Amino acid sequence: MRLLYFVLILILSLLSYHFIVGHNGVMDYKRIEREVNIQHRNNQVLIERNTALKNEILDLRNGYDAIEERTRNELGMIKEGETFYRIINDDH
Template sequence: MWRDKWVPIVLLILLGLLQYRLWLGKNSILDYVALKKEVHTQSLHNANLNQRNVLLKADINDLKIGLEAIEERARNELGLIKEGETFYRILPAEND
């Protein structure tokens, strides 16, 4: 009686072990889903960085080619004025 049933029992045990490894073991489907989310997040981050790099390259090219960009930066960031110009600072009125 047991001689006829030991093959299906062994096969069921092997199937159970394979299913366990597929769903819960190392490199399982759960790990795959987590890595897929991580790759998507990293792709979005890389896209943002690429966009920032494109803007920085355009800014660098503008600074290399045109003097207007250099002058604008000097005025805005360093507060420089040209010779012969008069600087006026307008302060907002204080409300009591």
């Protein structure tokens, strides 16, 4: 009878070990779950970036305000009759 208990405990121990540490076990599940969460966060960042780019494209296609804003900011253009003031901070 003791031998039977010993064999059953041994089998249960081996099965538990494989369930926790073995291929597709709990450890693999937790690792994959972490990887999925990281990828989900990366996807959210990319979705937000894509949405911002889509909105900018729509603004550039549909309105002159966005084009004017970009030319003013990126190219330093001013309208005729406007006065441009550049304030230089001299705190070096």
